[in-house]
Amino acid sequence: MTTALETRYAGHLFRSRLEARWAALFDLIGWEWTYEPLDANKYLPDFLIHGPYPFLVEVKPDDSLEELKKYVPRIDAALEGHWSGDVVIVGA
Numbered sequence: 001m002t003t004a005l006e007t008r009y010a011g012h013l014f015r016s017r018l019e020a021r022w023a024a025l026f027d028l029i030g031w032e033w034t035y036e037p038l039d040a041n042k043y044l045p046d047f048l049i050h051g052p053y054p055f056l057v058e059v060k061p062d063d064s065l066e067e068l069k070k071y072v073p074r075i076d077a078a079l080e081g082h083w084s085g086d087v088v089i090v091g092a
Helices: 017-028 065-069 072-079
Strands: 007-009 012-014 033-035 047-049 055-059 086-090
Touching: 007 017, 012 017, 017 033, 017 047, 017 055, 072 086
Parallel strands: 055 086
Antiparallel strands: 007 012, 033 047, 047 055
16 A cells, blocks of 8 residues: 655645546546535545536545445445535545
8 A cells, every 4th residue: 555645736735646636637627626625524525526516526546446335335424414415436
């Protein structure tokens, strides 16, 4: 497992280079985003993507769907009562 490398991009200090890369992609495709938009039971979703149907994005260093699925129960439990919209988990 590699250690996350804090990375500065667009005026934010991201906890990892991977998060900064996703922010750069969101900028490239024209999506307005907020970094770590809310604290939900000590869980900080990585991004809120704004628009007519806002959604949260969680960034993980995993690279398979099976690996990403393991985060769903924890994220769902943390967001209960804090967020009722969609959540997308993205990987490396």
